[in-house]
Amino acid sequence: MPPDLRIRVGSRTSPMAVAQAEHVRDLLFRSGEDLDVELIGIETSGDRWQGDLAELGGKGTFLKEIDRHLLRGDIDVAVHCVKDVPGDVPLPEGTTFAAYLPREDVHDVVLFPAGSPYRGLDELPAGARIGTAAVRRKAQILRKRPDLHVDRIRGNVNSRIARFDSEGRLDAMVLARAGLRRIGMEHRAVEVLSLDDMCPAVGAGVIGVQCRTADTGIVELLRLLDDPRTRTHVTAERTMLRDLRGRCNSPIAGHCTTTADGQLSLLGMVFGRDGGHFACAQERDTLDHAHELGARVAAALARKGAHRLIAGTAR
Template sequence: MHLKIGTRRSPLAMAQTNYIAGLIKAKHPDTEFSLVPIATMADKDRVSEFHQFGIVGVFSTEHEEQLTSGEVDIVVHSLKDLPTTLRDSLALAAVPGRENPRDALCGSTLGELRQGARVGTGSLRRRSQILSLRPDVEVVPIRGNVGPRLAKINGDDGLDAVILAQAGLERLGLAEATTEQLDPMLFPHAVGQGALGVQARTADAAILALLKDIEDENTRAEVDAERAMLHALGAGCSLPVGVCTSWRDGRLALHGQITSLDGQQRLTADAERPPEQAVELGLEVAETLRVAGGVAILESSYRSFGSHFKFVGA
């Protein structure tokens, strides 16, 4: 079988795509691949803020269009960037084993950040969470690939630290840039962070069967719970919702958190269930957060976050 794989052009996206191709090749040695670079709306526009793209699908819309049209056979996503609602003709066909989902602080530890330190991130969730833990810091919005973001530490932009995904650093061989991995119970990561998702057409039975061989059941349960929670809250992947999953005696535990943009409000909820009830687990945590007032915080974030971010160029 020959597969055309759609992928972004960034070094991280290419590394992730080659990793997926390697997993498939290990199970099906006769499979051949062609990589098809796809430029997303966020790749084409390096100036606008993420909310100006409409939040949902900033990094996935063009991939889904080419998959639907038949120009590619599968696409590889950082699962945290894939909307919780997929097109009817497409499926999240495989979720391989998850890498480290934690966020990493590069340039300083949390406790050693100086008073008034300038911390760079392009994420509203990370912005809200760092302000919740360190209200004295100044958050500087940044965009760009991992390498250029790291270069902003002690560079011309005068950043003391940046917050990045540990999984991305590890996939690029840059784990040594991590100063501290943040505790996911205090600094819960994005939904799906550290996991990759492979999309395919629902009509391609042979491809779906092939991709099933690289699925990891535990990771799938984790992300199903996380994505169900996010979907039930009506929150896009750009809003300040964090999660943390863990396993306890064969049961899946989910910790969810919603944080206001100024970091002053933080709501949490926890529950656990058997892995076959992953979706129900996500819905349970979402309902607890909703009843506690989480939706109001998210709605306020959605209305106001445009005024908070003026991105430092990549």
């Protein structure tokens, strides 16, 4: 590495995005190289928009804004939640995810207002109102509890929790446990949903570090942060997402793991709007066939009507 290398790390300006960028910065400092790392916050249209993100084209729209900063050379590294990266469009030419950090907890959790007598979704009465920002969560909540009302609530996690506490209109809210942990609010989680009840989003719990492929020194440095197991799992999941032409706001769930006997296992699920209709497929393969595994699960889901379900939810 060149001596005194300066690296500009870009991210959105939400508290969670800043926490993720700070984590990457700290890992870079621990790499043993003599580095000057600068954090650069980028406010996107999604951060300013107060409506439904689907009206802007989903989270992928403002990820493209960060991509433009990377391609222009305003920043050297971009930090993303992998679950927010669409699967239906390739990364900008000349960029790559040089590192996937070790995967964190993929469970979703339930928050309740202060003083609530309830400790789990099963305890809520019929007609109770649940808040979530994800169609994937909405479908799975309604699949188990069709008698509940699920309301879309958007904004960064901090603002969602603030509105949840101040407005008093929701009986519970579902969020990612890893996200709460990153912003120091894991104590708000009351119930941890099982993976049987809430299959995670593709890329859940993973921070991806993107850079320009031409910056070979930075690519090599970021490779030191890369977790091979996480990369393998993400490759299978995102191949499935790509083949289904899924966006980050599509009703698609996917979770890849390594089994006790050293095989890859990928579970994929696609949901209808209310969770009453869904397609599910699970396959196994060897560790060196992550792409093939993802493609096979996507094909199995397509045969079971996944594209019809995705199109129906988009309307």
